[in-house]
Amino acid sequence: MTSTTHPSFDEMIDAEGNVRPAYAGYREWYDAQSPKWLEKQGKAAESVFRRTGITFNVYGQDAGQERLIPFDMIPRIITAEEWKKLSRGIEQRVRALNAFLHDLYHKREIIKAGKVPERLFAQNDAFLKEMVGFTPPGGVYTHIVGIDLVRTGPDDFMVLEDNARTPSGVSYMLENRETMMAMFPDLFTKVQVQPVSDYPRALARSLAACAPPAAKGNGRAVLAVLTPGIYNSAYYEHAFLADQMGAELVEAGDLRVVDGRVCMRTTRGWKAIDVLYRRVDDDFLDPLTFNPDSMLGIAGIMDVYRAGGITIANAPGTGIADDKAIYSFMPEIVEFYTGERPILKNVPTWRCSEKDSLAYVLDHLAELVVKEVHGSGGYGMLIGPTSSKAEIAAFEKKLRANPDNYIAQPTLSLSTVPIFTKAGLAPRHVDLRPFVLVSPEGINITPGGLTRVALKKGSLVVNSSQGGGTKDSWVLAE
Amino acid sequence: MLGRSAWGIYWMARYLERAENTARLLDAGFRMALTRGNTVASEEWRSVLVTLGLDAAFADQGGEYTGPAITNWILRGTGNYGSVLSMMEAARTNARMVRTAITREVWEATNESWMLLKDMLARPVKESDLGQVLDVIRRQATAVRGAMEGTMLRNDIYNFARIGTHLERADNTARILDVKYHVLLPSVAWVGSRLDNAQWEMVLRSVAGERAFRWLNAGALDPKGIAEFVILDGRFPRSLAYCYAKLTSSMKWLCHDYAQETAAFLMQRAATEKLAQTTIADVFEFGLHEFLGEFLANNRLLGDAIAADYRFTE
Numbered sequence: 001m002t003s004t005t006h007p008s009f010d011e012m013i014d015a016e017g018n019v020r021p022a023y024a025g026y027r028e029w030y031d032a033q034s035p036k037w038l039e040k041q042g043k044a045a046e047s048v049f050r051r052t053g054i055t056f057n058v059y060g061q062d063a064g065q066e067r068l069i070p071f072d073m074i075p076r077i078i079t080a081e082e083w084k085k086l087s088r089g090i091e092q093r094v095r096a097l098n099a100f101l102h103d104l105y106h107k108r109e110i111i112k113a114g115k116v117p118e119r120l121f122a123q124n125d126a127f128l129k130e131m132v133g134f135t136p137p138g139g140v141y142t143h144i145v146g147i148d149l150v151r152t153g154p155d156d157f158m159v160l161e162d163n164a165r166t167p168s169g170v171s172y173m174l175e176n177r178e179t180m181m182a183m184f185p186d187l188f189t190k191v192q193v194q195p196v197s198d199y200p201r202a203l204a205r206s207l208a209a210c211a212p213p214a215a216k217g218n219g220r221a222v223l224a225v226l227t228p229g230i231y232n233s234a235y236y237e238h239a240f241l242a243d244q245m246g247a248e249l250v251e252a253g254d255l256r257v258v259d260g261r262v263c264m265r266t267t268r269g270w271k272a273i274d275v276l277y278r279r280v281d282d283d284f285l286d287p288l289t290f291n292p293d294s295m296l297g298i299a300g301i302m303d304v305y306r307a308g309g310i311t312i313a314n315a316p317g318t319g320i321a322d323d324k325a326i327y328s329f330m331p332e333i334v335e336f337y338t339g340e341r342p343i344l345k346n347v348p349t350w351r352c353s354e355k356d357s358l359a360y361v362l363d364h365l366a367e368l369v370v371k372e373v374h375g376s377g378g379y380g381m382l383i384g385p386t387s388s389k390a391e392i393a394a395f396e397k398k399l400r401a402n403p404d405n406y407i408a409q410p411t412l413s414l415s416t417v418p419i420f421t422k423a424g425l426a427p428r429h430v431d432l433r434p435f436v437l438v439s440p441e442g443i444n445i446t447p448g449g450l451t452r453v454a455l456k457k458g459s460l461v462v463n464s465s466q467g468g469g470t471k472d473s474w475v476l477a478e
Numbered sequence: 479m480l481g482r483s484a485w486g487i488y489w490m491a492r493y494l495e496r497a498e499n500t501a502r503l504l505d506a507g508f509r510m511a512l513t514r515g516n517t518v519a520s521e522e523w524r525s526v527l528v529t530l531g532l533d534a535a536f537a538d539q540g541g542e543y544t545g546p547a548i549t550n551w552i553l554r555g556t557g558n559y560g561s562v563l564s565m566m567e568a569a570r571t572n573a574r575m576v577r578t579a580i581t582r583e584v585w586e587a588t589n590e591s592w593m594l595l596k597d598m599l600a601r602p603v604k605e606s607d608l609g610q611v612l613d614v615i616r617r618q619a620t621a622v623r624g625a626m627e628g629t630m631l632r633n634d635i636y637n638f639a640r641i642g643t644h645l646e647r648a649d650n651t652a653r654i655l656d657v658k659y660h661v662l663l664p665s666v667a668w669v670g671s672r673l674d675n676a677q678w679e680m681v682l683r684s685v686a687g688e689r690a691f692r693w694l695n696a697g698a699l700d701p702k703g704i705a706e707f708v709i710l711d712g713r714f715p716r717s718l719a720y721c722y723a724k725l726t727s728s729m730k731w732l733c734h735d736y737a738q739e740t741a742a743f744l745m746q747r748a749a750t751e752k753l754a755q756t757t758i759a760d761v762f763e764f765g766l767h768e769f770l771g772e773f774l775a776n777n778r779l780l781g782d783a784i785a786a787d788y789r790f791t792e
Binding site for chain 2: 050051052229230235239242243248249250251253254264265266267268269
């Protein structure tokens with residue numbers, strides 16, 4: 001399954017060079033445009049992004065510098081049929097994730113049934129003992145989920161990663177569509193695309209439906225978005241979502257526990273918050289509970305939470321469900337809680353904590369992708385086929401020293417979608433992150449999501465922090 | 479709204495106002511330098527630094543007292559936290575912090591101003607380009623104000639911005655007048671003496687009032703008349719009287735909306751009433767420098783009281 005031996009599946013053009021049905025309407029439009037004009041539109045879009053400040057901050061070298069995530073104007077298109085199947089699979093998976101979390105923090109039947117080993121939780125920082133025996137308002141753990149999907153063939157969508165903590169990128173989904181509609185209004189009259197613009201409203205409704213007991217009968221739930229501040233890499237998104245929902249954008253310094261509620265300091269005095277959409281990690285939530293050395297966080301928020309005074313979205317302790325060590329058990333988890341076969345496949349995964357698997361992985365390092373169990377953002381991983389012998393040797397040392405810390409997967413031949421270049425269309429590897437909202441009212445999946453694209457030819461790394469770009473993602477109307 | 483947001487929008491407005499007034503002051507100094515000899519010009523630049531409260535900092539970094547050195551340091555000096563570029567950056571950082579409290583147009587105008595100036599001030603500004611740079615600063619400040627005026631809801635957020643603008647403007651106008659009067663009238667006995675017209679025009683130009691004053695006074699320049707115009711004429715948008723009238727209306731609005739009369743409002747109302755009863759003869763009798771000193775101190779206290787009343791910080 002390495003990219004070097006198999007040609008990748010191209011989503012626009014089939015093996016005979018014909019345009020696939022999903023792209024038929026788009027290609028007709030595209031072929032009628034002058035490349036010069038398209039190029040000009042692309043430049044105009046970039047200047048709009050700069051002016052509106054749709055930027056992200058990069059950690060490391062240029063700390064504090066704001067960068068643009070490159071935007072490619074060729075849409076990634078999914079048919080209504082394909083989407084139906086995908087969303088069924090996503091819904092099934094998200095239901096299972098929530099049931100799993102509830103079980104893990106209560107009766108632990110899945111462990112008793114021997115489907116997942118207990119040691120995975122015993123030594124896992126993402127498992128919060130403070131959540132044991134507590135049920136979040138509405139029974140919802142993962143209010144917002146991003147499921148990372150990759151495609152390897154016509155019907156082969158696989159889940160690469162579940163993001164159950166604080167998935168980001170939804171602002172790009174929305175802004176990319178706005179930009180496309182502003183640049184090419186005629187295109188959207190020609191090709192009917194399912195809208196994504198309802199997301200902020202759906203998010204506000206979904207969060208409000210999870211209001212805590214203390215908020216009952218007070219009319220409209222008071223929502224707030226908690227951000228680490230303007231230097232956070234996703235600050236733009238935090239501000240964008242708060243703005244779109246009509247919620248306050250708060251920092252920990254604005255908050256304090258007053259009379260058993262978490263309140264924000266307003267110009268009129270302290271005002272209680274019902275639902276806090278937090279975009280900070282568990283560790284920075286409550287210095288009294290999690291991290292006594294931290295200056296960040298809201299002292300006492302966990303006590304208020306457990307007493308029913310506030311809803312925290314996502315619930316603390318959900319990180320245990322998107323741990324990469326847990327990921328490999330997802331097929332069993334889905335089956336255990338839904339009683340159905342998983343609709344979406346997992347990428348085959350070797351757990352290096354298991355002796356036989358480790359031996360296999362060590363023998364095949366040059367063709368595998370090896371990831372840290374707790375890593376994210378494409379850091380700390382080895383992509384065998386594109387690494388030098390020295391890099392592989394260095395990684396092998398780390399792997400042998402701490403095998404429990406790693407999983408390995410085959411190097412997938414990710415599907416490609418063309419990007420716009422001066423020399424014409426050129427295929428590049430992509431993934432897809434649909435966004436899912438969970439509330440007692442049900443599960444809401446926005447048709448589309450965020451398509452990330454590796455802009456470098458042949459590259460498989462789509463992360464924006466490592467040279468990836470984004471595309472507008474279309475689900476065609478039925 | 480959050481106390482921190484009120485604080486942010488208030489400071490965003492203050493920084494924009496200060497950047498604009500700094501540009502006006504530089505413009506006036508620049509004209510002066512063009513029309514006068516070198517000695518007068520270097521004195522002029524020195525007084526610009528004093529007005530901005532940057533004289534000590536400039537001396538510390540050891541620059542020459544020449545037009546290009548001083549203007550560049552004020553516009554973009556490394557380590558000069560009071561530079562126009564720093565202020566625009568601070569305004570933009572505050573705007574970013576309160577992104578949800580301002581409209582998209584206000585944010586874009588602020589962000590664009592910063593991008594434009596960052597670009598223009600990336601390299602030292604040549605004397606031949608100075609006029610154009612100062613013009614851009616003034617125009618960008620106007621663009622942001624226009625976006626606020628045209629798109630923002632008339633709520634507490636808007637009023638905190640207006641309070642920031644007028645508090646800062648009153649401060650800047652009082653400073654300009656104070657410093658120039660020192661230079662021009664070392665002693666009260668000089669009031670009524672023959673005046674250096676160009677110097678007086680400089681005072682008016684720094685507050686964008688030269689045309690209005692000439693129009694109102696048929697071209698005559700006298701120190702009392704100018705002081706009266708800049709301090710007490712409620713028609714002139716950079717006068718102390720005008721700024722305080724606007725402050726009154728914003729603060730009254732907040733008291734009404736919040737159904738709470740604040741300490742800051744009472745303080746402000748007393749100051750406005752006092753200003754309304756003051757004649758220019760009173761000012762000179764008390765001493766112009768003393769009058770302005772008291773005004774500036776009171777203006778600072780007012781800012782502190784507003785921050786406390788509306789919980790800008792913990």
